[in-house]
Structure formats: structure tokens, C-alpha cells
Amino acid sequence: MKTRTYKATGEEISLLGLGCMRLPLAEPGKPAIDEEKAMELVDIAYKGGINYYDTAWFYHERTSESFMGRALSRYPRDSFKLATKMPVSILEKAEDVPAIFAKQLENLQTDHFDFYLCHALNASNFEKMESMGVYEFLKQKKDEGIIKQLGFSFHDSADVLRTICDAHEWDFAQIQLNYLDWEMQDSAGQYKVLEEHGIPVIIMEPVRGGTLADLGEEANAVLKAAHPDWSIASWALRYAASLPAVMTVLSGMSNNDQLLDNLGTFESFEPLSEADQAVLAEALAIFRRNTFVPCTSCRYCSECPQSIDIPTVFKRYNSYMLHKNAEIFKKNLEKLDEGCRPADCIGCGLCESMCPQHIAIPAKMQEIAAL
Ligand code: SF4
Ligand code: SF4
Structure with missing residues (x-):
């Protein structure tokens, strides 16, 4: 497994991280985790050299944290990095912050978080967290050693990102970045802001919720012609990991086949060459000719009153x-x-x-x- 050095501590972080929002499901379309399959997936990830695990209060309708607590408690605590997030969007009052934080420590069976994020910041969530003193609370936890590195995940414009970066001292940030969003959602602008601030970048949605695992026959053929042994999804992971400010690339893997493919990609990873970048641009142009909905399957919309999946x-x-x-x-x-x-x-x-x-x-x- 290729690693990157996290400059603040000198620790080696696996370039591929396990995102824990798409663990194997007991029943398709329902949030319940298939514990047996998910345990096996975590075991393969761990043995394959993944040492970064990213969960959140919301994932799998609030069951991902406790599952990951059970899964990771079987391994020495200092052998992996654990990340979770404060669900800013559901906070109703300042008192919710310590209550949720305490519950997360319990869920994850730990006395500290290696990486802790304010979840899904945008202009309004940032305003809300500021009004509730969320940063100050988390900074206090950092001073106490319960949080080792403090950051945030982000979904908004590069300008809003700049405001957030300027407002506080952050150790890292997590943004959505992939070769489709580089222009479409201005991942390029966001990456630049973080690079300028010297903030290490964690990538989420590198394969865009699976969309970039299959670009359609014509575009797939362009990629396959260049590297017959690379999966289509691996191009997306390689693209994200080729950026120098990136610390780790999170992938929400749902089955062992995806995991093994991704582990293979990062076993002997080399950044994409200029020729590879040109091939990817050609495939993307073909893919874009098709209209598609840019859904990442995050399931934040699961409260539909009509129960539409x-x-x-x-x-x-x-x-x-x-x-x-x-x-x-x-x-x-x-x-x-x-x-x-x-x-x-x-x-x-x-x-x-x-x-x-x-x-x-x-x-x-x-x-x-x-x-
Ligand atoms: S449509 Fe729903 S699942 Fe898709 S990106 Fe939007 S909130 Fe997430
Ligand atoms: S009923 Fe329609 S508009 Fe309302 S939450 Fe469901 S899909 Fe969205």
C-alpha cells in the first residue's frame, strides 16, 4: 500500500482510505449493514494496508460508527487512524455538541479521534457552527488530546472555502474531487484554496458514488485501449491520488471485489503521466456527451415522505x-x-x-x- 507522510506528525497514512458510508448492506436499498460481510471487508482492508477509516454520525442511518467501533476494536488502537464528524446540520443547540461528541467516543469504543471533522460545511452550516461555538469546543478537545487533528468536510464554492480556511486554524480538509467535478463543481478552485493555505487534502467521492466506474461502452474502450489491465474505477482513484497535496483518497467500497481492485491500484501506484491525462480527457469528453444526474448516493435525501429511493x-x-x-x-x-x-x-x-x-x-x- 502506498502511503503519504502527514507532515504535522510525520506519520504514514495509506493513500487509500476506507469510507464507511457504503458498507455491504443486509438488503439492497435499505441502510442496515450486513455485519458479517462488512467485518470481512474491514479485515481485508486492514490486512491490505489501509490505516485510515472515515465514518460519520449520519452514515448508514447512524449505525456506521457503532459498527466501526466493533470492527476496529479487534485491532491495536495505534495501528490505524480513525476519523468521524460532528453533524453540524442537525445541531439544535450548543448543548448538542458535547452530547454527540461523547456518544461518538462510546460508539467508536475509543478515547480519542485521530482526525475529527465538522461535517458537510457550507455557508449556512458554517454560520451555524460559529453561532454555537462548535470550533471552540472541538479546539478544547484538541488541547486535551482527545482530538489529534481537527478539520472539516466541505460542499460549497471555493469562495466559501476560503472564508472557512481564513476563520480558524485547520489541520486538514476533506473535499469532493474527481475528474468530472474538477470543472463541474469547481474541485479545481477548492483544491487551489487548500493548497494555498497549506492544508492537507482528503478526497471524498473520487469515483463519484460509482458513476466513474462505468463511463459507457465508447468511453470505457478509450481507457481500456490505453491500459487494458486497469479497471475503469481505478482511473478515477489514480486521478485523485496524483495530486500532490492529497493525503488520502477515500473510497466507500461496498464489496470485496471493489476493495481488492482498489488495493491493487494502490499497491504499486504511480501518478498519471501526461499521456494518461490526455487519454482520460478524451474519455471524459465522450462521457459528457451523455446527460446524466450527478448523484453520489450519499443518501442525505432519505427522508422523502413518499419513500422514494x-x-x-x-x-x-x-x-x-x-x-x-x-x-x-x-x-x-x-x-x-x-x-x-x-x-x-x-x-x-x-x-x-x-x-x-x-x-x-x-x-x-x-x-x-x-x-
Ligand atoms: S440525490 Fe440524494 S443521494 Fe443523490 S447526491 Fe443528492 S442527496 Fe445524495
Ligand atoms: S416527494 Fe419528491 S420532492 Fe419530496 S422528498 Fe420525495 S422526491 Fe423529493
């Missing part, structure tokens, strides 16, 4: 846009429970307000229903 709908729609098989698309939509299909959307907008990708979900539901 929004990321699954978008996954099936994107697959249709790539392969244009109308029959399969129709059958896949009919597999969704009656009353929970795109046509059942009441346009309440709850999902859209939660979506970090700013997808116009109700409008898209209408469009898909019509299609």
Missing part, C-alpha cells in the same frame, strides 16, 4: 442514459415499490434542500416519470 432512481436513470436500453429502464423502475416511484413525487422539495450536489430532484423526478 432517490439515489436508486438516479442510478437506473444514469444507466439508461449510458446504455439507452428503455426496456430494462422501465423494468427497473417497476421494481420499485408501488407508491414510491418517480411519478409519486409530490414536489415537496425536502430532498433538494438536503442534496449536497444541488440536484433539482423534484424536476428530475417529473422528467423521469414522463420518460
Whole structure:
């Protein structure tokens, strides 16, 4: 496993980290973790040299932390780096902060967090955390040694990122970055801000929730012609890891095949060459010709009053846009429970307000229903 040196401590961090928001599921489309399969996945990751584990209060409807606590308690505490996050968006009062923090230590069966993040900061969440003294509380925990490194994850513009970076002393930051978002969501601008501030970067969504694991026949063929032995997903991981300010690239792996493929990518990782970058640009141009919904399957929109499984709908729609098989698309939509299909959307907008990708979900539901 390739590692990068975390400059502040001189420690080696695996260049591939395990994101714990897409662990194996007991039942497709439901959040419950398949404990047996997920334990095996963590074991393979650990034995494969991954030493960075990133979970959060929200993941798997609040069960990821306690699962990871059980999984990682089987290993020496100083043999891995543990990261979790303060769920700023659900805080109602300042007292929630210490209560949640204490519960997280309990969930994760630990007395300290190696990396601790303010979760999903944007302009409004940052304002909220400032008004509740969240940074001051966490800084206190850092001074006490309970937090080793303090940072934040981020979903907003480069300008907002600059404001947050200037406001406090941060040890690291986590941004969404991949070759599609480099321009589309200005990952380039965000990366530059962090680089200017000398803040180490952790990458999330390098494969964009699986979207970049299959670019469609034509674009896949371009990549395969250049490196027949590289998986399509590995191009996305290589792209993210090729950036020098990146400390680790998180991937939310859902099964052993994905994990083994990713471990293979990072076993003998070399940054993409100029020729490889040109090949990738060509494949991306082909991929972009297809319209698709930029959903990352984060499931922040899971409170839909109509119980519409929004990321699954978008996954099936994107697959249709790539392969244009109308029959399969129709059958896949009919597999969704009656009353929970795109046509059942009441346009309440709850999902859209939660979506970090700013997808116009109700409008898209209408469009898909019509299609
Ligand atoms: S707008 Fe539609 S899809 Fe979104 S939460 Fe409301 S009913 Fe569900
Ligand atoms: S629609 Fe938005 S909030 Fe819902 S899973 Fe996709 S990216 Fe996440």
C-alpha cells in the first residue's frame, strides 16, 4: 500500500482510505449493514494496508460508527487512524455538541479521534457552527488530546472555502474531487484554496458514488485501449491520488471485489503521466456527451415522505442514459415499490434542500416519470 507522510506528525497514512458510508448492506436499498460481510471487508482492508477509516454520525442511518467501533476494536488502537464528524446540520443547540461528541467516543469504543471533522460545511452550516461555538469546543478537545487533528468536510464554492480556511486554524480538509467535478463543481478552485493555505487534502467521492466506474461502452474502450489491465474505477482513484497535496483518497467500497481492485491500484501506484491525462480527457469528453444526474448516493435525501429511493432512481436513470436500453429502464423502475416511484413525487422539495450536489430532484423526478 502506498502511503503519504502527514507532515504535522510525520506519520504514514495509506493513500487509500476506507469510507464507511457504503458498507455491504443486509438488503439492497435499505441502510442496515450486513455485519458479517462488512467485518470481512474491514479485515481485508486492514490486512491490505489501509490505516485510515472515515465514518460519520449520519452514515448508514447512524449505525456506521457503532459498527466501526466493533470492527476496529479487534485491532491495536495505534495501528490505524480513525476519523468521524460532528453533524453540524442537525445541531439544535450548543448543548448538542458535547452530547454527540461523547456518544461518538462510546460508539467508536475509543478515547480519542485521530482526525475529527465538522461535517458537510457550507455557508449556512458554517454560520451555524460559529453561532454555537462548535470550533471552540472541538479546539478544547484538541488541547486535551482527545482530538489529534481537527478539520472539516466541505460542499460549497471555493469562495466559501476560503472564508472557512481564513476563520480558524485547520489541520486538514476533506473535499469532493474527481475528474468530472474538477470543472463541474469547481474541485479545481477548492483544491487551489487548500493548497494555498497549506492544508492537507482528503478526497471524498473520487469515483463519484460509482458513476466513474462505468463511463459507457465508447468511453470505457478509450481507457481500456490505453491500459487494458486497469479497471475503469481505478482511473478515477489514480486521478485523485496524483495530486500532490492529497493525503488520502477515500473510497466507500461496498464489496470485496471493489476493495481488492482498489488495493491493487494502490499497491504499486504511480501518478498519471501526461499521456494518461490526455487519454482520460478524451474519455471524459465522450462521457459528457451523455446527460446524466450527478448523484453520489450519499443518501442525505432519505427522508422523502413518499419513500422514494432517490439515489436508486438516479442510478437506473444514469444507466439508461449510458446504455439507452428503455426496456430494462422501465423494468427497473417497476421494481420499485408501488407508491414510491418517480411519478409519486409530490414536489415537496425536502430532498433538494438536503442534496449536497444541488440536484433539482423534484424536476428530475417529473422528467423521469414522463420518460
Ligand atoms: S420532492 Fe419528491 S422526491 Fe423529493 S422528498 Fe419530496 S416527494 Fe420525495
Ligand atoms: S440525490 Fe443528492 S442527496 Fe440524494 S443521494 Fe443523490 S447526491 Fe445524495
